[in-house]
Amino acid sequence: MTDIINLLPDNIANQIAAGEVIQRPASAVKELLENAVDAGATEIQLIIRDAGKELVQVIDNGKGMSETDARMCFERHATSKIQTIDDLFSIRTMGFRGEALASIAAVSQVELKTRLRGADIGTYIEIDNSAVRKQEICQTAEGTSIAMKNLFFNVPARRNFLKSNAAEMRHIVDEFIRVAMAFPQIQFTLTSNTQQLFYLEKGSLKQRVIAILGQHYNARLVSVKETTDYMDVYGFVGKPETAKKTRGDQFFFVNNRFIKSPYLHHAIMNAFAEMIPTDSYPLYVLFIDLDPGHVDINVHPTKQEIKFDDEKVMYAFIQSAVKHALAQFNITPTLDFELDPGIQQLDAVSKPFTEQQQAKSVNTSLYKSFTQANQAHTIDTTSSSNLKHWKDLYDIGNPIAAPANDTIGRIQEEARFTTSAPVENRPSAASMIDERWQDTTIDQKVPVQVHQQYILSQIKSGFILIDQQAAHERILYERYQRAVQESPMATQQSLFPQTLPLPPADAALLSEMLPDLQVLGYDLEPFGNNTFVVRGTPADIQSGNEQASIEGLLEQFKNFSMELKVPRREQLIRSMARNNSIPSGKSLSTREMQNIIDELFACSMPNAAPGGKYTYISFKLTDLAKMFG
Structure with a gap:
């Protein structure tokens, strides 16, 4: 018998390992940014072309690498952060597994330029499919510049599974934000196709949060800060009015590493109980600092899922810290005269109340109105009163x-x-x-609204119960579909065009959606600096609600989830129908209810909303008779 087990070649082994670490361009962005942070950089640039498929480049001014380190960093399991097994449970840096650069080099073409601080020359290395093609000395700035080109060029099947540029760019922006949020003391920039999307100056944590999420959060953040011997929690939560129907503004960091934890998210939701609707999600940016020995971060290739040695303590502490912060926000503010020195100069404060002033005050009508005889609880028994009757x-x-x-x-x-x-x-x-x-007796043909959520309408065989939001969503969906397939929708021009400032990520997304939005009735123009001018909206959108309509549409589109892959235009139509539909809880007039009923049953598929939810349920008289015996 011949032996059949062989060792895989290094390039194939690296490609297999790359499948765990590098799933899309955003995965490489995360690894390269974390390496730049670990290098002690104070300025980090991220340059993207073609949503990372053509180029992902990170330039930092960190400590750089020697010629030997520059070559060794591309070997599997090569790391400067772990010497013994004990080091694995005391990690405070970002990247540490030693597979990131080896995996990147296995599925792309890599160019590295690096120079140690104080050194005269640097090192240039070119790697293609895990093989070093060139290594030489070069002249470069202090720090490191690493460029990943043509991702998955040697694995075409993996490249075919990448999504659209807009979707991949959203993932890149998410990873960029998670690293930039955790290190406000570092300057970050993000450039995509020569257009600068982010320029984040060094500053405080609040300044970084506002720069990323938007200036409108400036007065809507509540500070959270609790310190114990076991752990520290600090950061910000949004006031209840900042809660949204969709996810996206929730950030947990453990020892400055972004994590996803449904368990701790549930603690936040409990802290906001009865303050926000049950289907809304609060904004929070919370940092947890604790001994690395209490947490295991090496349970997932992306290190976004971790385990705590005592999750119940974490849950209780997070919930308590957020509740305490919200309670401080909700208490009635007290007067502190020391805040305004001018108050101390007023006569009522600085001058004494003399006997002459007291005697004069006693004789005034204002003083007499507060005497015992004029109190509300005093009853004059001597005077004749009408109360005897x-x-x-x-x-x-x-x-x-x-x-x-x-x-x-x-x-x-x-x-x-x-x-x-x-x-x-x-x-x-x-x-x-x-x-x-x-x-x-009422007209039995008139529809009735039930709990401002359902519409009850009598039919010949019984009655139907209509979900007003799902029904309106179906109506709008088919209306928007006709606009795309047949003729554009009518646009309601605004008498006074509005400017719409957006976060950089949302601005980039809206720019790609403009052609489709124009067909659906929106009249938008870029105005520079992540701002748009809203000149018109679809005719069925209420005047004065233009900005909220576009922001809600972006939220729905970003968080659109479906098992089947659908075209971007279909996602946009469904998101727009969902965002502009009549919400549950809105009171409707008889005419509005009748219009919904008439338009629903004029649809090609009236029984289901675009997402598959039932729009109505019918109840037959025979079924009712059985129910009542």
């Missing part, structure tokens, strides 16, 4: 006069009782109203 109010011969055309007044008049009737048998005004309502 108070029993007449209950006399059967003197009914309380009801206001004209006042139903409640008439019912109270009809329901008055004699003093001899027992209290427990006396009918209340509320019960009288209920009885009258039961006797009232």
